[in-house]
Amino acid sequence: xxxxxIEDKTLPLEELEPVYLDRGIFFGDGVYEVxxxxxxxxxxxxxxxxxxxxxxxxIQITGIDIDQIRAKVQKSFDAAGIADAKIYFHITRxxxxxxxxxxxxxKPNFFxxxxxxxxxxVEKAKGIAVSTHPDWRWKRCDIKSLNLLANVLARMDAAKKxxxxxxxxxxxxxxxxxxxxxxxxxxxxxLQTTPIxxxxxxxxxxxxxxxxxxxxxxxxxxxSFTPQQSSQADELFIAVTTKDIVPVVKFDDKVxxxxxxxxxxxxLIQKFQEFTM
Amino acid sequence: xxxxxIEDKTLPLEELEPVYLDRGIFFGDGVYEVxxxxxxxxxxxxxxxxxxxxxxxxIQITGIDIDQIRAKVQKSFDAAGIADAKIYFHITRxxxxxxxxxxxxxKPNFFxxxxxxxxxxVEKAKGIAVSTHPDWRWKRCDIKSLNLLANVLARMDAAKKxxxxxxxxxxxxxxxxxxxxxxxxxxxxxLQTTPIxxxxxxxxxxxxxxxxxxxxxxxxxxxSFTPQQSSQADELFIAVTTKDIVPVVKFDDKVxxxxxxxxxxxxLIQKFQEFTM
Numbered sequence: 174x175x176x177x178x179i180e181d182k183t184l185p186l187e188e189l190e191p192v193y194l195d196r197g198i199f200f201g202d203g204v205y206e207v208x209x210x211x212x213x214x215x216x217x218x219x220x221x222x223x224x225x226x227x228x229x230x231x232i233q234i235t236g237i238d239i240d241q242i243r244a245k246v247q248k249s250f251d252a253a254g255i256a257d258a259k260i261y262f263h264i265t266r267x268x269x270x271x272x273x274x275x276x277x278x279x280k281p282n283f284f285x286x287x288x289x290x291x292x293x294x295v296e297k298a299k300g301i302a303v304s305t306h307p308d309w310r311w312k313r314c315d316i317k318s319l320n321l322l323a324n325v326l327a328r329m330d331a332a333k334k335x336x337x338x339x340x341x342x343x344x345x346x347x348x349x350x351x352x353x354x355x356x357x358x359x360x361x362x363x364l365q366t367t368p369i370x371x372x373x374x375x376x377x378x379x380x381x382x383x384x385x386x387x388x389x390x391x392x393x394x395x396x397s398f399t400p401q402q403s404s405q406a407d408e409l410f411i412a413v414t415t416k417d418i419v420p421v422v423k424f425d426d427k428v429x430x431x432x433x434x435x436x437x438x439x440x441l442i443q444k445f446q447e448f449t450m
Numbered sequence: 451x452x453x454x455x456i457e458d459k460t461l462p463l464e465e466l467e468p469v470y471l472d473r474g475i476f477f478g479d480g481v482y483e484v485x486x487x488x489x490x491x492x493x494x495x496x497x498x499x500x501x502x503x504x505x506x507x508x509i510q511i512t513g514i515d516i517d518q519i520r521a522k523v524q525k526s527f528d529a530a531g532i533a534d535a536k537i538y539f540h541i542t543r544x545x546x547x548x549x550x551x552x553x554x555x556x557k558p559n560f561f562x563x564x565x566x567x568x569x570x571x572v573e574k575a576k577g578i579a580v581s582t583h584p585d586w587r588w589k590r591c592d593i594k595s596l597n598l599l600a601n602v603l604a605r606m607d608a609a610k611k612x613x614x615x616x617x618x619x620x621x622x623x624x625x626x627x628x629x630x631x632x633x634x635x636x637x638x639x640x641l642q643t644t645p646i647x648x649x650x651x652x653x654x655x656x657x658x659x660x661x662x663x664x665x666x667x668x669x670x671x672x673x674s675f676t677p678q679q680s681s682q683a684d685e686l687f688i689a690v691t692t693k694d695i696v697p698v699v700k701f702d703d704k705v706x707x708x709x710x711x712x713x714x715x716x717x718l719i720q721k722f723q724e725f726t727m
Contacts, residue, residue, distance in 0.1 A: 178562040201478035273605035285455040320597040321477040328550035
């Protein structure tokens with residue numbers, strides 16, 4: 174008789190709820206998005222849906238109606254009634270017996286949560302410390318997939334060092350991005366970040382940051398740089414959907430810009446707000 | 451109010467069953483093993499448990515008693531009463547709100563299935579076709595983790611080409627291993643496979659294959675080789691727990707050894723059986 178065991182409980186395999194056979198858990202065979210709202214309005218909704226559609230396409234999960242996803246997200250956001258909300262959702266290829274090549278009739282699983290945004294006021298005002306970590310991730314980081322163990326391990330390492338974010342460094346010695354953020358440096362009047370052609374996620378917040386940078390007269394340089402260069406930057410910051418721009422005041426053991434958020438970073442935080450109104 | 455949505459159904463986040471908040475699905479934050487039995491006896495049980503303990507340690511999931519895992523596996527295997535069984539189990543870091551760095555009081559989740567082995571008789575007798583795929587996996591393939599999307603995508607690609615297994619080729623042009631198997635070539639009286647120092651899983655079946663190879667007088671060469679070299683091999687085969695040795699008779703578009711399982715491969719299949727009695 175086919176059996177399953179959950180913790181200490183044995184049951185016939187056929188009686189398992191499908192969620193236990195989700196390919197999301199067996200393989201990380203799914204993709205996700207994180208959205209946020211500002212004051213009751215979902216930010217960059219269309220861009221996130223477009224990126225989600227691309228992720229689905231890249232891993233060949235087919236038959237998803239993006240307009241239906243949009244409606245589900247909007248419906249649950251409205252029902253939650255949280256003005257500044259964090260919205261997470263994922264779709265996996267479906268549930269079924271564990272087999273790398275799933276059967277043809279798999280039905281994708283949709284899952285979503287809406288909750289309050291974690292408060293980032295202090296982080297934004299005082300800045301955060303970050304630490305570098307080897308970039309152990311796979312070679313398709315352009316896909317926002319559920320394969321995030323490298324990100325988890327890097328973040329755990331950062332936390333042990335008293336840091337809020339881990340910054341990935343690839344085998345060539347160049348920074349790619351943060352474990353859950355894009356990474357930026359300011360040298361003089363130049364705003365520099367890794368080019369989107371590298372093995373990074375096409376960050377939506379990154380795009381708005383670069384627009385804000387242009388708006389305040391910074392020159393945008395999309396070119397890889399090293400930890401050593403970072404530690405000599407005038408200013409550093411990360412960008413992430415849930416917190417937009419967060420100043421970095423310590424990079425590994427090096428204090429940046431006297432340990433206080435830099436002037437351009439503060440200006441960018443202000444300018445970013447204009448996009449969210 | 452915090453909300454969750456599963457398919458079309460909305461519910462308060464607090465009412466979600468923990469399985470929906472498993473870090474296995476959010477991050478692939480867990481490790482697994484696959485065991486098999488031969489005629490009522492679990493094969494290489496201790497080696498699999500040792501590898502599992504190592505995987506847990508590498509991703510810092512702590513407090514797991516391996517003897518308890520052993521007892522659970524044995525108990526469910528005995529209860530299933532399947533002589534030639536496939537046993538899959540995983541442990542994830544636990545369930546909780548999605549956050550890369552989990553809270554300190556996470557309780558790991560254990561999940562196991564026992565089912566009949568898929569029949570590999572025809573594959574072993576006739577051999578299989580394999581196709582190469584870029585090795586997109588992360589840099590810690592020594593850990594048997596739930597981050598397997600690259601393996602799934604490679605297997606899907608192989609299936610489209612009418613192949614049973616995908617063989618990974620790294621950025622340097624060398625074969626690492628199969629999407630769910632170790633890969634071997636025979637040149638004359640030399641049995642060659644990727645060294646364990648590469649970014650591969652320390653396969654348990656691999657170890658037994660090399661022992662069997664020595665037993666039949668083959669010279670063991672643990673050295674990386676290319677697809678081009680593979681296509682010129684006298685014999686090719688893969689090794690995987692659930693099927694032990696399976697001959698490869700087609701490599702990409704190249705027919706190997708007249709399209710029939712080679713003599714040494716057949717001898718290795720016989721010799722392997724001695725380990726399983």
